[in-house]
Amino acid sequence: MSDAYNTGSKLNEPRPTRLRDALRKARIEAADRTGVVVDLRDAEIARLEILDEALDALFAEVPADVDLFDRGISRGDNPRLWIDVVAHVVMGRDKRMYRFVQDTRFGRIVLAESHEPARIVDAVTDYVARRLIEREQALSVPPSTAAAPAAAEPAKPRRSAALSFVLGVVVGAAALFGVALLASLRNF
Secondary structure, three states: OHHHHHHHHHHHOOOOOHHHHHHHHHHHHHHHHHHHHHHHHHHHHHHHHHHHHHOHHHHHHOOOOOOOOOOEEEOOOOOEEEOOOOEEEEEOOOOOOEEEEEEEOOEEEEEEEEOOHHHHHHHHHHHHHHHHHHHHHHHOOOHHHHHHHHHHOOHHHHHHHHHHHHHHHHHHHHHHHHHHHHHHHHHO
């Protein structure tokens, strides 16, 4: 009996288990990886901030009354330097390459990729220039030429539609009268 009692007391003693040790080791490794991920994200944000500072001279030249661009860094899971609503710079997979992308209705397109901030600044400069030209062209259309054809066109279809409706009512009434007349002659 003393052997059984001793065996039972050994089971009740807290002893280190292999699973417990393995879990502890896994938690330490996960914490180390989390630290690395945080360090990588901080490095991405720092690189984007460097690019943002390099773009200060470009955006200083944009007229104050132009509100197309809303530059800023978003600090989510994938940090981004936003240029406007549809274009942003994100770091590549190696976390050292800048990738300037634009979202379109057909998907995301890469406008430029480089390890050098100067090349991305050039690409953003070209993009900003194109957007400013698009804005000028949209604003340069005289309102009288844009509104005049649009006002003259709808008048004709409305007359034609009204005439078609009235003609349809008359033909429908005549057809209904003809069917009723044929039905009454058959009952005779």
